[in-house]
Amino acid sequence: MGIHLCFVAPESLKDGDWLTPHETHVFQKVKAAAHRRDWLAGRLAAKKLIQRFFRERAGLELALSQIEITNDEHGAPVVTSPLALPISVAHSVGHGFAALATRGSIGVDLQQIRPVRPNLAKRALSERERAQLTDRFAEREREGLLVFWALKEAAIKAQRTRPAPPLREISVTLTELGCAEILLRDHSLTARWGRWKEFIWAVAWG
Numbered sequence: 001m002g003i004h005l006c007f008v009a010p011e012s013l014k015d016g017d018w019l020t021p022h023e024t025h026v027f028q029k030v031k032a033a034a035h036r037r038d039w040l041a042g043r044l045a046a047k048k049l050i051q052r053f054f055r056e057r058a059g060l061e062l063a064l065s066q067i068e069i070t071n072d073e074h075g076a077p078v079v080t081s082p083l084a085l086p087i088s089v090a091h092s093v094g095h096g097f098a099a100l101a102t103r104g105s106i107g108v109d110l111q112q113i114r115p116v117r118p119n120l121a122k123r124a125l126s127e128r129e130r131a132q133l134t135d136r137f138a139e140r141e142r143e144g145l146l147v148f149w150a151l152k153e154a155a156i157k158a159q160r161t162r163p164a165p166p167l168r169e170i171s172v173t174l175t176e177l178g179c180a181e182i183l184l185r186d187h188s189l190t191a192r193w194g195r196w197k198e199f200i201w202a203v204a205w206g
């Protein structure tokens with residue numbers, strides 16, 4: 001299965017007519033400035049990704065305004081034009097991240113590296129995961145915790161439906177550097193993670 005990723009930094013956010021009429025209508029309802037910026041960053045990452053995918057796969061040059069992304073009743077992103085493709089979107093402080101799978105389901109997350117609540121590890125991770133955290137991220141526990149968190153959020157998004165399961169019910173095993181396996185109830189997912197600028201990113205699919 002092919003996985004494709006795209007990151008967008010705030011400086012490449014563009015004004016203009018790259019949204020479809022329906023997207024413009026949705027965007028007009030987003031009021032808070034920070035949310036507007038994030039929404040645009042996520043949309044632009046997803047559209048650039050789909051544009052690149054069609055260019056590389058089919059030699060087809062699509063305008064960004066020919067690609068439409070809506071949200072289903074659970075909030076999950078849906079490509080309504082040019083054709084349905086599994087995608088996932090995340091945004092944080094004006095940065096956008098999107099991933100596309102050629103089949104199956106996919107989820108992404110983007111976490112800015114920042115101080116986290118002291119009890120987060122206990123609340124979100126199992127004993128086995130906390131042992132891996134200590135083992136793999138000595139002296140970098142905050143970053144490591146955000147890796148687990150991003151992987152779990154990516155798994156939630158790959159599942160798409162709500163309500164989301166509690167983070168402790170999602171089991172993450174770190175394997176080689178940048179790779180992980182995730183068990184969400186009976187569903188197993190393959191995952192990758194990494195660092196981009198001041199963020200941890202994660203993608204899970206299966």
Ligand SMILES: CC(C)(COP(=O)(O)OP(=O)(O)OC[C@H]1O[C@@H](n2cnc3c(N)ncnc32)[C@H](O)[C@@H]1OP(=O)(O)O)[C@@H](O)C(=O)NCCC(=O)NCCS
Pocket residue numbers: 038039042043071074075076077088089090091092108109110153156157158159160161162164167
């Ligand atoms: C769905 C959820 C994962 C979204 O995460 P978030 O941190 O709010 O925001 P992100 O920037 O990572 O992602 C936002 C994007 O997720 C996507 N999304 C929203 N709901 C989704 C769902 N049910 N399934 C898949 N993707 C979804 C949307 O594309 C959205 O962007 P858009 O509205 O601009 O299209 C989150 O709201 C959630 O339900 N988490 C539950 C787990 C939890 O309790 N986490 C907190 C730990 S302390």
